[in-house]
Amino acid sequence: MSRIASVFKQPAHKALIPYITVGYPSVGATLRVVPLLASSGCDIIELGIPFSDPLADGATIQKASFYALQNEVTPKLCLKVARQLSQKVDIPLVFMTYFNPVFSYGLNEFCNACTKSGIDGLIIPDLPPEEGSGLEAVTQKQSLDLIYLLAPTSTEERVRLVAEKSGGFIYLVSLTGVTGARDKLSSGLGAFVARVRKVAPQPLCVGFGISTSEQAKWVAQRADGVIVGSRIIQLMEADDTFTAVGNFAKELRCALDELPNGEKL
Amino acid sequence: MLPNNRGYFGAYGGQFVPETLMSVLDELTSAYKEAKADASFWAEFDKLSRTYSGRPTPLYLAERLSWHCGGAQIFLKREDLAHTGAHKINNALGQGLLAQRMGKRRIIAETGAGQHGVATAAVCAMLGLDCIIYMGEEDMHRQSLNVFRMKLMGAEVRPVSGGSRTLKDAINEAIRDWVTNPRDTYYLLGSVVGPYPYPPMVRDFQSIIGKETKEQIMAICNRLPDYIIACVGGGSNAIGIFYPFLNDNDVRLIGVEAAGRGLNTGEHAAPLVAGRVGVLHGAKSYVLQDSSGQIRETHSISAGLDYPGVGPEHSYLKDTGRANYVAVSDKEALNGFQLLCSTEGIAPALEPAHAIFYAAEIAGSLDKEQIIVVNLSGRGDKDMDIVVEALGVKP
Numbered sequence: 001m002s003r004i005a006s007v008f009k010q011p012a013h014k015a016l017i018p019y020i021t022v023g024y025p026s027v028g029a030t031l032r033v034v035p036l037l038a039s040s041g042c043d044i045i046e047l048g049i050p051f052s053d054p055l056a057d058g059a060t061i062q063k064a065s066f067y068a069l070q071n072e073v074t075p076k077l078c079l080k081v082a083r084q085l086s087q088k089v090d091i092p093l094v095f096m097t098y099f100n101p102v103f104s105y106g107l108n109e110f111c112n113a114c115t116k117s118g119i120d121g122l123i124i125p126d127l128p129p130e131e132g133s134g135l136e137a138v139t140q141k142q143s144l145d146l147i148y149l150l151a152p153t154s155t156e157e158r159v160r161l162v163a164e165k166s167g168g169f170i171y172l173v174s175l176t177g178v179t180g181a182r183d184k185l186s187s188g189l190g191a192f193v194a195r196v197r198k199v200a201p202q203p204l205c206v207g208f209g210i211s212t213s214e215q216a217k218w219v220a221q222r223a224d225g226v227i228v229g230s231r232i233i234q235l236m237e238a239d240d241t242f243t244a245v246g247n248f249a250k251e252l253r254c255a256l257d258e259l260p261n262g263e264k265l
Numbered sequence: 266m267l268p269n270n271r272g273y274f275g276a277y278g279g280q281f282v283p284e285t286l287m288s289v290l291d292e293l294t295s296a297y298k299e300a301k302a303d304a305s306f307w308a309e310f311d312k313l314s315r316t317y318s319g320r321p322t323p324l325y326l327a328e329r330l331s332w333h334c335g336g337a338q339i340f341l342k343r344e345d346l347a348h349t350g351a352h353k354i355n356n357a358l359g360q361g362l363l364a365q366r367m368g369k370r371r372i373i374a375e376t377g378a379g380q381h382g383v384a385t386a387a388v389c390a391m392l393g394l395d396c397i398i399y400m401g402e403e404d405m406h407r408q409s410l411n412v413f414r415m416k417l418m419g420a421e422v423r424p425v426s427g428g429s430r431t432l433k434d435a436i437n438e439a440i441r442d443w444v445t446n447p448r449d450t451y452y453l454l455g456s457v458v459g460p461y462p463y464p465p466m467v468r469d470f471q472s473i474i475g476k477e478t479k480e481q482i483m484a485i486c487n488r489l490p491d492y493i494i495a496c497v498g499g500g501s502n503a504i505g506i507f508y509p510f511l512n513d514n515d516v517r518l519i520g521v522e523a524a525g526r527g528l529n530t531g532e533h534a535a536p537l538v539a540g541r542v543g544v545l546h547g548a549k550s551y552v553l554q555d556s557s558g559q560i561r562e563t564h565s566i567s568a569g570l571d572y573p574g575v576g577p578e579h580s581y582l583k584d585t586g587r588a589n590y591v592a593v594s595d596k597e598a599l600n601g602f603q604l605l606c607s608t609e610g611i612a613p614a615l616e617p618a619h620a621i622f623y624a625a626e627i628a629g630s631l632d633k634e635q636i637i638v639v640n641l642s643g644r645g646d647k648d649m650d651i652v653v654e655a656l657g658v659k660p
């Protein structure tokens with residue numbers, strides 16, 4: 001069983017998965033905030049490798065990516081950062097990035113380097129399973145989980161395809177749109193999670209637009225994990241000691257733990 | 266037949282898009298397949314091409330330009346005379362009719378030089394569809410006349426301030442809008458780039474240029490041309506004129522990219538000549554990128570060529586050798602612009618001015634029996650401010 005899969009084997013435990021952009025606002029910040037998140041109740045950390053054209057991202061992550069690229073954050077540097085982090089924290093780390101940096105690195109070389117750096121999985125929002133067979137062949141060899149996404153617009157046929165192919169968990173995009181904090185969750189989210197649940201044996205984690213502990217709790221009553229990105233990045237901007245982001249992670253953890261045992265609606 | 270059923274021309278193309286758009290692209294693919302097989306769809310397209318766009322556009326023998334170059338006869342395919350001033354209207358009309366057929370009333374599009382934006386705004390006005398155009402701030406500044414035209418036609422022009430504030434970023438923003446509104450919105454992409462089915466669909470609508478050219482050159486010269494030359498940004502006017510000649514192996518096809526301030530300066534927009542294979546905006550193709558796969562900023566004096574990617578079919582034609590690709594600098598394009606103005610009284614857009622320059626370069630070394638056709642993809646009114654500034658002339 002992969003390290004990611006074992007996160008979901010803890011009874012009645014909901015996974016808390018924050019996203020941060022590597023090198024934003026600095027590499028030093030990344031090296032400090034990840035251990036803080038790990039000790040504040042997070043289960044998996046998504047490390048974003050910045051890309052010049054992040055077309056699935058909203059304003060917050062666009063800005064973070066742009067800034068990180070100005071600071072010359074490359075995939076090589078991200079791998080180096082991941083290696084240091086994997087020696088400091090015990091929870092799984094996954095890279096989230098777009099396909100071109102991976103393709104440019106070379107699929108074999110990149111996955112090989114990921115394994116050596118203690119990376120457990122990859123999330124690539126512009127790589128649907130139709131285009132993923134080449135990368136899948138390599139991730140399987142390297143024991144990396146290639147995590148695919150599903151969206152509210154995904155047809156039943158596509159849900160089956162992703163259920164067949166996704167490693168570790170399935171990333172459910174909560175809404176039709178780009179990443180970014182929203183006031184409200186999408187009205188069809190409950191039905192969407194239930195629709196995927198019928199077909200997919202994998203754990204289901206929901207991301208995009210989740211920014212409060214109330215939203216996280218609502219999602220965790222239906223899914224197996226909650227992914228929070230833009231809100232984390234916004235809070236990292238608040239203070240250098242990351243007090244706010246640490247407190248927010250703890251608040252989310254409490255919200256997820258308050259659920260009655262094994263509750264699934 | 267290319268592309269294959271997964272949208273690949275050899276190794277190039279595909280659908281590298283967020284999951285949200287995959288079912289939307291499937292819907293578009295089947296809607297286009299149905300329309301393509303429906304004679305009434307093409308009857309409507311042909312009728313409006315004639316009565317609205319002003320087709321067929323003439324094939325003009327540029328005698329004084331040919332005489333000046335002292336070699337081959339140069340013909341110009343006059344897409345600059347099409348409605349809204351460029352070939353872009355062909356694709357905007359075709360996709361506008363498709364959107365209407367699919368019942369999608371909200372149209373979004375990106376634009377670089379503004380020609381695709383103007384063509385889309387015009388077609389939306391004519392068909393009564395809502396129209397939102399994404400345009401980089403830098404491009405809005407350098408093509409302000411076209412911004413005004415779009416607004417007059419009822420389009421909302423949304424400035425894009427991210428990244429390099431040009432065409433690439435306008436496409437990113439249009440895709441973000443589409444991901445947000447996948448059900449009611451039709452993305453009217455303006456070139457042979459993007460995920461399948463856009464590259465072959467846009468090609469089909471633009472291939473009317475090549476079909477007409479073939480008939481016209483046969484009627485005038487009773488033989489096929491020796492060379493066809495067209496500028497390449499995303500590559501829609503080039504593929505439009507190349508496509509009907511792909512199996513005529515004696516016709517040499519030459520695509521002209523923008524060398525900007527020079528290929529060795531890094532400030533250019535020539536992915537086929539100086540890029541390497543990557544994935545941008547949903548397709549695998551040649552791309553300008555740095556060593557770690559970040560898309561590079563580009564430069565060209567012409568907004569319409571200022572793009573780091575290129576249509577996947579061009580990448581395929583490059584690799585197979587069926588077409589050749591070269592690059593022409595800003596300065597040379599300005600020479601081409603002036604040359605056509607002074608010899609023929611035609612002001613080309615700065616995009617085809619690249620092709621004019623290259624044609625003039627090779628014409629001198631050819632004999633008088635040989636025929637070059639240049640796709641004069643648009644007119645130069647929109648570029649007058651840029652030319653005035655670049656040449657330092659006082660109007």
